[in-house]
Amino acid sequence: MTSGSTYFINVGAGGTNSTSINGTTVSGADSWLNSINSPSATLIAKGGLGGATAVGTTAQTASGGAGTVSQSKGDVVFSGGSGFSATSSSGGGGGGSSAGIALTGVSATSSVGATAPNGGGNGGTGSSSTGNGTDGIAPGGGGSGASDASQNVRSGGTGGTGQVIVTIKQLIGVAALTPIENWRQQFFGSATNSGNAANSADPDGDGLTNQQEYIFGTLPSAPTNSALLGTSASSTHLTLTFMAIQASGSNYTSLTRHYAIETTTDLTIWTPVTGYTDITGNNQTITATLPLARPKGFCRLKAWLQ
Numbered sequence: 001m002t003s004g005s006t007y008f009i010n011v012g013a014g015g016t017n018s019t020s021i022n023g024t025t026v027s028g029a030d031s032w033l034n035s036i037n038s039p040s041a042t043l044i045a046k047g048g049l050g051g052a053t054a055v056g057t058t059a060q061t062a063s064g065g066a067g068t069v070s071q072s073k074g075d076v077v078f079s080g081g082s083g084f085s086a087t088s089s090s091g092g093g094g095g096g097s098s099a100g101i102a103l104t105g106v107s108a109t110s111s112v113g114a115t116a117p118n119g120g121g122n123g124g125t126g127s128s129s130t131g132n133g134t135d136g137i138a139p140g141g142g143g144s145g146a147s148d149a150s151q152n153v154r155s156g157g158t159g160g161t162g163q164v165i166v167t168i169k170q171l172i173g174v175a176a177l178t179p180i181e182n183w184r185q186q187f188f189g190s191a192t193n194s195g196n197a198a199n200s201a202d203p204d205g206d207g208l209t210n211q212q213e214y215i216f217g218t219l220p221s222a223p224t225n226s227a228l229l230g231t232s233a234s235s236t237h238l239t240l241t242f243m244a245i246q247a248s249g250s251n252y253t254s255l256t257r258h259y260a261i262e263t264t265t266d267l268t269i270w271t272p273v274t275g276y277t278d279i280t281g282n283n284q285t286i287t288a289t290l291p292l293a294r295p296k297g298f299c300r301l302k303a304w305l306q
């Protein structure tokens with residue numbers, strides 16, 4: 001199996017009887033895993049048939065169907081056992097069980113359904129003098145036989161459904177997500193730089209792009225920019241307050257968030273403020289009091305990851 005490819009799993013239903021069918025075994029459907037949506041030569045695994053029994057007009061004809069392992073590949077194989085043909089008029093035959101890993105199913109030896117040996121489903125028990133046969137148990141237990149002591153027509157049990165078990169033994173060629181891909185996956189359910197998860201998108205409409213929200217550690221799914229930088233002013237000073245958020249977790253593996261406060265008077269040349277040139281985010285509140293510039297001045301909060 002290769003990364004990015006599509007595979008199909010089919011869980012076969014057990015065979016189902018019909019009261020209009022007499023003396024015929026009804027097979028269940030295959031269970032399989034394949035690269036196309038049908039069993040084929042590229043079949044990876046195949047379960048046995050879930051056998052069911054037909055309704056018999058005599059006690060002799062009711063029996064569970066046999067499972068098969070034809071075309072099976074891989075380690076996981078459930079094969080059904082054969083059902084039991086009733087030899088007296090006391091009841092229908094029991095269904096065969098399915099087996100566990102790479103074993104053959106157990107055939108019923110009486111009207112009681114066979115017990116699966118290793119993870120498979122048990123067969124159904126044959127009909128009594130009053131009722132119908134019981135169903136086989138998934139995965140793949142055969143249905144029961146279906147005639148009673150008076151040789152009345154009764155419904156046989158339905159075979160248990162199949163099962164495909166896939167065990168991942170080793171992942172090959174699956175690239176791990178980068179930190180920002182992890183972040184996109186967490187907030188948008190998609191690791192790709194597109195749509196609402198795009199770096200340039202602003203799905204919460206707060207004026208910060210996703211890339212800026214990632215760098216600042218704010219929520220891209222809720223407007224938070226108003227809380228990013230608090231300001232207050234006196235006649236002589238401007239006070240800035242912000243939370244220096246720590247970069248942590250798989251969204252920021254090997255990355256540290258840094259902050260700086262910069263000022264300018266011409267919106268062209270920005271100068272870091274002494275004492276606030278490189279603050280490591282550790283979930284601490286930072287307060288900076290700056291003298292007001294005359295006649296005008298601007299300041300900004302800068303953040304980066306490295």
Ligand SMILES: [Ca+2]
Nearest residue numbers: 202204206208
């Ligand atoms: Ca935003």
